[in-house]
Amino acid sequence: MSDTALLIENVDKFYGPKGHGVHAVKNLSMNVRKGEIIALLGSSGCGKTSTLRMIAGFEPVSDGTISLAGRQVHLLPPVKRNVAMAFEGYSLYPPLTVRENIAFALKAKRLSQAEVDEKVAYIAKLLEIEDILGRYPSSISGGQQQRASLGRALIRDADLHLLDEPMGQLEPQLRALLRGRIKHYIKERGLTAILVTHDQTEANALADRIAVMEGGVLQQFDTPQKIKERPANLFTGTFVGEPPMNVFEASISGGNGSLSFGLNEGVKLDYQIAAFSPGVQAELTKRRKVVLGIRPYSVRRSADGVKARVAVNQWLGDQTHIAADFAGGTMVLVEHDRTRLAIGEDIGIHLDPSSLHVFDSETGRAISHGKELA
Amino acid sequence: MESTSTPERILRGIALTLVILFFMFPIFWIFMMSFQTNETILQIPPSLSFTPTLSNYMALITGKLTTAAGTLDIAFMGNLGNSVFLSTASVAVSLLLGVPAAYAFARHKFRGSEDIAFTLLSFRFAPPLLVLLPLTQYFQWLGLSDTYIGLIWVYQLICLPLILWIVRGYFEDISADVEYAYRIAGHSWFATFRKIALPLAGPGIAAAGLLAFIFAWNNFVFALVLASASKQPVTVGALAFVTSSGIQYGQIAAAIVLSIAPTLALALYAQRYLVEGLSLGAVKG
Numbered sequence: 001m002s003d004t005a006l007l008i009e010n011v012d013k014f015y016g017p018k019g020h021g022v023h024a025v026k027n028l029s030m031n032v033r034k035g036e037i038i039a040l041l042g043s044s045g046c047g048k049t050s051t052l053r054m055i056a057g058f059e060p061v062s063d064g065t066i067s068l069a070g071r072q073v074h075l076l077p078p079v080k081r082n083v084a085m086a087f088e089g090y091s092l093y094p095p096l097t098v099r100e101n102i103a104f105a106l107k108a109k110r111l112s113q114a115e116v117d118e119k120v121a122y123i124a125k126l127l128e129i130e131d132i133l134g135r136y137p138s139s140i141s142g143g144q145q146q147r148a149s150l151g152r153a154l155i156r157d158a159d160l161h162l163l164d165e166p167m168g169q170l171e172p173q174l175r176a177l178l179r180g181r182i183k184h185y186i187k188e189r190g191l192t193a194i195l196v197t198h199d200q201t202e203a204n205a206l207a208d209r210i211a212v213m214e215g216g217v218l219q220q221f222d223t224p225q226k227i228k229e230r231p232a233n234l235f236t237g238t239f240v241g242e243p244p245m246n247v248f249e250a251s252i253s254g255g256n257g258s259l260s261f262g263l264n265e266g267v268k269l270d271y272q273i274a275a276f277s278p279g280v281q282a283e284l285t286k287r288r289k290v291v292l293g294i295r296p297y298s299v300r301r302s303a304d305g306v307k308a309r310v311a312v313n314q315w316l317g318d319q320t321h322i323a324a325d326f327a328g329g330t331m332v333l334v335e336h337d338r339t340r341l342a343i344g345e346d347i348g349i350h351l352d353p354s355s356l357h358v359f360d361s362e363t364g365r366a367i368s369h370g371k372e373l374a
Numbered sequence: 375m376e377s378t379s380t381p382e383r384i385l386r387g388i389a390l391t392l393v394i395l396f397f398m399f400p401i402f403w404i405f406m407m408s409f410q411t412n413e414t415i416l417q418i419p420p421s422l423s424f425t426p427t428l429s430n431y432m433a434l435i436t437g438k439l440t441t442a443a444g445t446l447d448i449a450f451m452g453n454l455g456n457s458v459f460l461s462t463a464s465v466a467v468s469l470l471l472g473v474p475a476a477y478a479f480a481r482h483k484f485r486g487s488e489d490i491a492f493t494l495l496s497f498r499f500a501p502p503l504l505v506l507l508p509l510t511q512y513f514q515w516l517g518l519s520d521t522y523i524g525l526i527w528v529y530q531l532i533c534l535p536l537i538l539w540i541v542r543g544y545f546e547d548i549s550a551d552v553e554y555a556y557r558i559a560g561h562s563w564f565a566t567f568r569k570i571a572l573p574l575a576g577p578g579i580a581a582a583g584l585l586a587f588i589f590a591w592n593n594f595v596f597a598l599v600l601a602s603a604s605k606q607p608v609t610v611g612a613l614a615f616v617t618s619s620g621i622q623y624g625q626i627a628a629a630i631v632l633s634i635a636p637t638l639a640l641a642l643y644a645q646r647y648l649v650e651g652l653s654l655g656a657v658k659g
Contacts, residue, residue, distance in 0.1 A: 058554050078557045085558050091551035095573060108560035152555070 004070075005192040006032040006055065006160055011064035011074075013050050013216075024050045026216040028064070032160075032194065037186055039207035040196045041240070047216040048196045049088070052162050055194070056085050069159040085162040086153035088196075090145040092137040098148045099124075099133040105156045123151045126181050128174065142169040147178075154185060161186070163195040167202060179205045200240055212236045230374065234364035237293045237357055243321060243332050245293045249361065252284055259284065261292055264328030267306055275353035280368040289361040296321070298355030299333035305348030310341045324349070401634075407627035415623045430628035449603060450629055453611030458636065460522065460597070460607055461590040464529035465537075465583050471530075472537035473579060477571060479538070480545035494538055497531045502595045505531070510599055520602045528596045533586035540585070544578030545571060584644045591637050608633040 013025035025047040032038050040048040053059040055066060057078035066074040073081045084105065092101045102123060103116050111119075124130045127147040132140050137148070146169045153161055166182075167175045183206050186193050197203050203210050204224045212219040212227065212235070219239075220232040231237035237245045250261035254273060259281070261269040269292075273281055284290070308324035308331055320335045324347060331349060341347065354370040366374035378386075407415050409426035434450045479491045509528065510519065518524030548571060556566045572579070594609040601610070612629055615622045 056554070056558055077563070078554065079560055079562055081558075083558060085555070087551045087555060089549055089551050091549055091555040093552060093556070093570065105559050149555075156559070 003034045004031055005034040005036070005068070006030075006194070007065075007067040008051075008055075009065045009067075011051075011054065011066060012062045013047070013054060013059065014062045024216050025054070028216075028218050030211060030218060030221055032192060034192055035187070035190045036192055036208045037183065037206055038194045039203035039210045040194060040213060041198065041200060041203045041210050042213035043198060043239070046213040048213050049164060050216075051213070052085075052164055052194065052196050055081075055160070056083055056162055057081050082158050083160045083162055084153040084156035084158040086150045086164060086166050088164040088168070090137070090142075090149040092145055092148055092152070094137055097134055097136055098129065098140070098144075101137065101148055102133075102151045102155055105152045109157075119155055120151075123155045126154075126185060127151050127178065143171065143174070146170065150182075154182070157189075159192065161191055161193040163193060165197055166195060168197075168199070175202070182206070200242065210240075212239060214239070230366070230369045231293075231357065232366055232374070234291060234293065234359045234366075237359065237366070241295060243296045243334065245295055245357070246299070246329075246331050248292045248294075248327055248329055250290055250292045251288055252290060254285055261290075263292075267327035269306065269351060271353045275371065276368065277371050277373065279373045280358075280371065283367050283373065284358065287360075287367075290367065291359040291361050291364070293357035293359060294331075294351055294355055295357075296332045296334045298352065299331060300350045300352065301333070301335075301347050302350040303348050305350035308347055308349045310343055310345045310347060313339065313341050313343065322347075404627045404630050407623060408631045410624055410627075412620070412622065412624055415627075430624040431632075433625055434628055434632065448611070448614045448625075449606075450608070450611055450614075450632075452604070453606055453608045454633060456605055456611075457591055457607035457609070457633065460525055460529060461587050463522070464526050464533050464590045465587045467526060468530060468533035468537045468586055469579065469583055472534050472582075473541055473572075473575075474567075476538050476541035477545050477567060480542045481550065491538070491542070495535050498535050502531075506595065506599050513600060519600055520605055522605060525597060525601055525605060528600060529590050529593065531596075532589050532593055536586045536589060537579075537582045540582035541575060541579055544575040544582075548574045580644055584640060587640065588637050591633075 008028055008030045011025060011028045012023070015022040015024055028047075028051060030038075040051060042048045050059060054061050054074070055068075057073070057076065061074045064074075065072055068081060068083070092098070093104065096104065099120055102120050106116050106119065120133070121130070124133055127150060129144060129147050129151065132144050132148075137145055140148070146167070150163065150166050153163065153166075167178060170178065179202065185191075195203075195206060207224060209221060209223055210227050211221040214235050220227055220236045222230075222232075227236060227240050231240065231245075234247070238247060248263050250263050250269075253260045253262060257273050259271050259273045259276065261271075263269065276284065306326070308326040310322060310324050311330065312321070312323040314321045315338050318336075320337065320339045322333050322335065322339065322341060324331050324333070326349060333349070357369050358367045359365065360367055368374055406422070408430055409428070410424050411427060411429065414421070414424045434448070437448055437451060438445055479487055513519035513524050516524075518527070552574070553566045553570050556570045557563065561569070591607070592609060593607070597605070597607050598610045603611075608629065612626065612633075615626045615629065
């Protein structure tokens with residue numbers, strides 16, 4: 001494919017001796033198109049930073065290949081890969097000012113001083129660091145250093161931009177502002193970027209596609225919307241989304257045109273079997289045990305619903321988070337209005353069949369999302 | 375503003391004075407002695423009032439030592455020159471070998487790297503005299519005894535471990551990502567070492583070099599055994615002042631003043647680096 005910027009094929013990363021070392025990245029394959037912004041999302045130690053460092057060339061690839069702009073690069077030194085990177089630890093050069101640090105990335109290109117100045121000024125304005133250009137890294141705050149480091153990466157004209165937690169140190173308002181500007185900057189120039197983050201808001205806002213990683217394994221690689229609506233497995237389902245998905249183990253019983261999910265403490269959810277597509281019906285009826293997942297935003301209250309008892313009721317200023325004791329677990333629901341529910345009060349819970357995510361109880365793989373098969 | 379109470383300040387002043395007296399008095403006394411004749415030095419009780427004389431310094435510089443038994447030739451200025459040459463050359467060689475090695479030990483964990491680094495450090499554990507006996511033999515076979523090259527080689531036992539371990543700690547303190555950032559911007563490994571790692575570790579390298587210089591300068595036993603008079607540093611040359619007609623305290627004092635002057639000057643000049651470098655290297659090494 002000519003529009004492929006980055007192609008990772010069957011890459012493994014071992015730290016320490018093979019076999020009894022750490023297997024940090026397991027058989028990773030992914031394909032990034034030119035001009036795409038990809039987020040590697042996952043908790044600490046999931047292999048996302050290892051992946052980034054292998055692409056940059058700071059860690060050798062244990063197995064597999066990495067190609068960038070049509071060239072195999074996994075055996076080349078970092079110098080020859082033509083990638084730009086913003087480091088999590090900023091890594092500015094201490095003896096240089098912020099301006100020199102940013103301009104430094106352009107050194108290899110032999111631009112005229114006027115061009116360099118213009119580019120630096122532009123990126124400094126974009127990142128709101130114009131006032132500290134003359135300062136040294138040791139005399140500015142972490143957030144400012146982070147933006148300088150980001151500027152140093154973005155100013156380059158590389159085949160791939162790697163951004164490791166690029167906005168972790170910024171204040172929320174600034175982060176929101178810069179997210180928009182950086183996305184615009186990257187898109188406007190047709191740059192390809194991979195960003196590593198554990199902040200799903202950032203991933204959702206910036207990325208065209210999100211790669212969710214856990215335990216060194218790529219769990220799902222899809223658009224933010226797909227990941228939210230059609231999580232590939234239980235991990236992605238519970239990892240992405242705030243507040244997290246409600247999860248309950250359920251046993252399936254049915255017959256006579258109905259389908260029931262039996263939860264703990266005798267709670268039973270009954271549905272018309274016609275609410276599910278024939279494929280889902282077939283998949284569900286041949287299983288006994290499944291895991292049910294429901295997003296807090298899709299839980300409805302209704303008087304004739306299944307009984308639950310309010311345990312926590314929090315008004316967050318723009319939405320209410322209610323946690324209720326339900327079927328031996330906790331059901332979290334989100335409502336947009338302020339609800340005046342007392343702790344201990346009984347409520348009725350209604351779960352629409354279209355909002356049910358069903359997962360295999362053993363492998364965690366998704367079976368169905370709402371009416372349709374996964 | 376930090377405020378200290380008056381008694382605290384006074385107590386601190388007294389403590390500082392005591393410490394300074396304790397450490398500086400011998401040097402002060404030697405300095406005074408270097409301007410006296412043997413008679414005034416040995417007079418009891420000692421007195422601070424005397425007519426200063428430059429004869430001790432004159433004797434050292436002209437190389438003619440006049441004693442009751444006659445005139446003796448001493449090669450003090452030659453010794454001083456030897457000291458300067460041996461120490462400087464040893465430190466230079468150590469830096470040349472030790473700094474890249476320290477970088478390798480700090481950045482690349484290869485098989486056996488810790489063992490090699492520790493072996494190098496262990497050179498400092500062995501009592502020098504034990505090492506010297508076999509070394510003398512080898513040096514005679516190799517034709518290295520009584521040569522500057524041989525001495526500089528042996529001095530590596532003193533300088534190299536010191537530089538290696540202090541500078542290694544310094545390199546480890548530099549975030550590897552700073553170097554990665556430089557390399558990814560299109561620079562080779564060697565350019566990164568030269569332009570990023572070396573300047574950032576500069577103070578540590580300076581401190582380690584200075585410390586190695588002091589140790590090399592003060593070494594006595596290696597040169598005593600392995601070098602003849604013409605190659606000997608001041609530490610060994612000072613033995614010449616113990617003559618058959620008595621010990622020449624005045625000349626010894628003058629010789630001490632002259633021989634500590636270069637290291638003292640160097641240490642004062644680089645004091646800032648030394649303290650900074652030592653504390654970093656010591657904690658993180």
